[in-house]
Amino acid sequence: MNDLIDKTTPIARFFQYDNLDWYRRFLLSLRYNINPRDYNNFADIIAKSMNQIHGFGAPSYDGDDMATLDDWARGIRQEGYVELGQMIDQKSIDEILAYLKGRKTTYLWDKSLPPFLPDEAPEQVSVASYDQTTIAMAPHLVRLANHPRIISVLHRYLGMYPSLMSLEAFWSFPRDQAEHAQLFHVDQHCYRFCKLFLYLTDVDEESGPHVYVSGSGDYAAHGRLLKEKSGGDPALLAKYQELLRKQRKTDAEVEELFGKDRIVTKTGKAGTVLLGNTGSLHKGQLPKSKKRLIFSALYTMLPTIKDEVSITPLAHLRDEINAAYPGAYSNDQIAYLNRLVAV
Template sequence: MTTINTAADQPAPRKQRISQFRRILWHVNRTDLGWVLKAALSALHLPARAKRVARLNQLPTKPEWTEASRKLAEDGYVDVSALVDRNLAEAVAAVANNKVSRLNELSGKQQLGHKSFWVSLLDEDLVNGAFATDHPFVRYALQPAALRIIGDVMHDLPQLSDVLLTLSQPTPKQPLSYSQLWHLDHDDKRVCKLFIYLTDVQDTADGPFTFIPAGPSKAFRNSLKSHLSDAQVFAKTGPDVVKEMIAPRLSSFIVNTARCLHMGSRIESDRSRLLYTATYIQQPRIFPEPPPRFRAVGALTELERAVMRL
């Protein structure tokens, strides 16, 4: 296994109803047939795509961003700790620390309760399901470095789909479940996630984000099983290809989670792991577009509006 070293009681979970149409789309999207569907949808939106590509080309470029895009395209992941805005990261951390100080209060209010090993801490910041565009978590996701690096990989201006703050906690008596097991993300065919560690992740016991690079992950591309055990994964790849993000607080990295098999939140210590996640996809979305996730507050550029579909 390779390690990457870089700078109150809860209510019963709510079961989400999923339409049969979405179930069919989900299964199609898990296979290479999803690329056919994606191509067909894109062909129906060529003028809109041309506008997005033009907006992407309005973003500044830097050699180090170009190299980060190359690595992300080739390997499916890249450490961007030295490339992103440290002040924006500190603003995210300040919000996160405030939320953790009110953990017992917020954990009883979270809307997504199906994962017992982590707590979502931003639900109170939503108005009709949408974040204000001046929220520090949104501003971090909109910084030019992130948009350019991901956009160059997608060859398109990415769509910001969501931002999330999760606190992973130890659950020693419970079996591994959901994202603690190996999986690919199928929000769309092209999915990149920007992460910030908001606590130090010092070793495996802290439940680091753990993944297999894009190359070895190809073996799982058409798997119809959603979540896989270690034994199922290592039977195909062996453990040597696994990489752990062992890194200090405020380290930031991007992973193409549709290409890289991954898992995390396996907290084996008495500590916890606080994580920021921003999810980007490529328009047009394969699944029906959900209700708006962002609401305009203050001045926004046309590019920012396009990224958030405002």
């Protein structure tokens, strides 16, 4: 089939139909060539295709909050975030904190800095993060990330079975200057995706609550907003377009464009769970006087392709999920759900 191709040229290997690297490149360039305002349509196409390929039905969840599941999924679609309340009790929080005690962290935004204990974080470190293996082996966390209530909401929201793509847990410290994810930004993990956030410490205004801009994840609505805000003034339109494009935005810029009313600050007791489309504008507010520990799990439709996958062997996981949520999943579903973080 490839006889006509000069196999000595560097490009030749890409003509081979079984070249995985070619598909990888194709999917990645597709990602960057699709305009974000078309993500929703494309996500529907992916969901349909994946459902055909995998043939998974919805997780069989029979909690007494079935109607609420639809409301939550709609909330993620429309506002971007929903709060699921306290899903982990204090005893479990204490067990997680006891497990993490004495384990080292790294500076989330400069991995060249050697690991340190969170209590001994250097002054320039604003956010200290545990590695994914440490988090995957912690008590309760992966089990929570597999909770049928959460998976059922995400199944409704994504239109297909979610994949857990990564696990994070990090301390944010009171410092002088907000940086990186402490400034308003949007994440771009997939055509449609969602993050679970679990507060592991009590979070009030002093301890860096998570903040998001309601409805800002609806990219198709941005055109209308820009038109409305600029009132037909081309210079103003250009200014707001540029502002939307910027990777990080100041609080003042976000207030000017979206209005103060749409900015939502999520305080909550340890154990509080949020589900959020972090394709919405969001940030972790810089803590004022108290440090904050948060766990997050990222769920996508597809592997993110460009991000590295870190897989932890967790031999007990299937039994643990089956025991915690009897009848909720088939073993294939458990394997699929966790395949990018654990085997």
